[in-house]
Amino acid sequence: MTGEGLQLAEQLPALQIVLPLAGAALCALIDRRGFGWAIATLVSFAMPVISVMLLMQVLTTGPVSYAFGGWEPPYGIEYRVDVVNGFLLVLISVMGAVVMPYARRSVAAEIAENKQAWFYCVYLLCLAGLLGMAITADAFNAFVFMEVSSLAMYVLIALGNDRRALVAAYQYLILGTIGATLYVIGVGLLYAMTGTLNFVDMAERIVAVEQTRPVLAALAFITVGMCLKLALFPLHVWLPNAYTGAPSVATVFIASTATKVAVYLLLRYYFSIFGVAFVFEDLPVTPILLIMSIAAMYAASIVAIFQDNVKRMLAYSSVAQIGYITLGIAEASPLGLTGGIVHLFNHALMKGALFMVMGCIAFRIGHCRLGGMAGIGRRMPITMAAFVIAGLSLIGVPGTVGFISKWYLAMAAIENGWWWLAFLIMGSSFLAVIYIGRVIEMAWFRKPTGAAADATDPPLSMLVPTWILAGACIAFGIDSEMTAGIAAQAADVLFAGLR
Structure with a gap:
């Protein structure tokens, strides 16, 4: 140089x-x-x-x-x-x-x-x-x-x-x-x-x-x-x-x-x-963070299930996902901290893609209300396919980034002897199935009505960035060596301290 x-x-x-x-x-x-x-x-x-x-x-x-x-x-x-x-x-x-x-x-x-x-x-x-x-x-x-x-x-x-x-x-x-x-x-x-x-x-x-x-x-x-x-x-x-x-x-x-x-x-x-x-x-930081994290994972997910505005639903989902990140901190082990840090990265990909999809829908029909999105998957198939991929990542389906995060968090819980926590992590994913499933069912399995009947996929300038994030949810879910590897190094650095 x-x-x-x-x-x-x-x-x-x-x-x-x-x-x-x-x-x-x-x-x-x-x-x-x-x-x-x-x-x-x-x-x-x-x-x-x-x-x-x-x-x-x-x-x-x-x-x-x-x-x-x-x-x-x-x-x-x-x-x-x-x-x-x-x-x-x-x-x-x-x-x-x-x-x-x-x-x-x-x-x-x-x-x-x-x-x-x-x-x-x-x-x-x-x-x-x-x-x-x-x-x-x-x-x-x-x-x-x-x-x-x-x-x-x-x-x-x-x-x-x-x-x-x-x-x-x-x-x-x-x-x-x-x-x-x-x-x-x-x-x-x-x-x-x-x-x-x-x-x-x-x-x-x-x-x-x-x-x-x-x-x-x-x-x-x-x-x-x-x-x-x-x-x-x-x-x-x-x-x-x-x-x-x-x-x-x-x-x-x-x-x-x-x-x-x-x-x-x-x-x-x-x-x-x-x-x-x-x-x-x-x-007593660990028990306090554990209680608040588990409460976030469950309470926010339950509230998300009953939202009609999908942006608001995803906002409550973010509160739940923050609970996973702080759960990794509360586990206070290199494995748990690795899970928290990698979920910090993975959540940005998932939620970024999901909110981009909502922006695309708002661009076409002017709102993000679930009741007005009936059949929109048939009219905006490329856009809603990205929602499905990012939604499956949020749930934690194997092959997606969400699974990587939850795997590390569950393994850290088992390593600490907290089997009950591993089951709670898995149980919270079922709540995500419900609220993501509501959107998928409305978008793909209903007849298009209202503004959704005339909707089309947005311009490429909006569609390509959405799919970059959705694709990353799969790419880093299949090959997590880079993200999880750097997260593991970051966890080691944090445990070593600055002294």
Whole structure:
């Protein structure tokens, strides 16, 4: 590699954030929807290239550290990439790249013309905030990026064409602000006790004070704040309204990425900073997370069964699926954590594909109500075939990504001697059969009526991204060596800690 190439490679962590921020500024300055979409697409296509290069560098040579502004850590802000957040950076950037071709027709159909350029501006801010949360190794800098992404998400949700979108955005704003406030209080307490905000430095210093009351309070504040952000039952009340009211593109992107980044931060604090022994052996975190995770898997799935709006049904399904991810954390073993991390990736593929299908249906018939989708599978067969594949993945049918996740989680439960938990994991899948089956039955086994009778498959610009995600649900379900392999490495890194 030439000298210029080496210099560029050294700047990749900064470019991961600077490019979407610069793109957002351009979209704001040049208020034209075509230009906004072009800039957002170019930036979104560049992000996976950068994130994959970073992950390959990490897998080859180890963690990458970038001292921002030339101030060496722990005094300056450090961007640090290891296998854990490198995997997450790839997920966020790939989802952003897949969403953008889909966005042009969907945004034009669902958002007023004078707001479309601003949609792309705010989307890029959201992308930058989520990538920043994942890449930073500074506790307060993570809070700053959390606010950037959250404020952008409030706007993205409020741009929905239903008045209820404004209510959903306001509700999310209130609860999201509470979650962020709890997080920053926890960070303040940790800073008071350790004198540092750098994750690596904090992990080293916290050993001497981890049994003190302020540190215990900090752990509690961060846990509740992050559980609000990741929508763990019963702190999930903002999520169904937000996913239902948001424009289809915003729902796809937020559902695939936002809660995943909150999960990552929780993982980082639990395993890398506080440490496994302190969190899971000295404190009753495992039983609390187990109860909340199982409640999410069952309660949210039961509520999903009775929803008529399919976007809302899938939103409650997301609450249930988050329960699987936190269940992997609660199992507190390398196998369980591998299952949780790989499900973090797999759920983004499944739910991204399902919400894209709903966006395609809304594009053709103007709504996502189950009662109005009778026979739509016969009129939009390619679109609804993608729904079937992603739905089977959500259930956990062998040969799909959902099966891989649940297999790891069940094996970890058996490894821990929790046979009852393995049966509960399998039992929750039957609830998914019911609500996914309702949609499939209505779409394929009923006579087309109303607007559905005249519907056709959407344009290729929407259909191809939908099938990329649906195809990935099969591809990574048949060959999970890459995703599960990286997830296993990430679990090992988390158990090793930063000390």
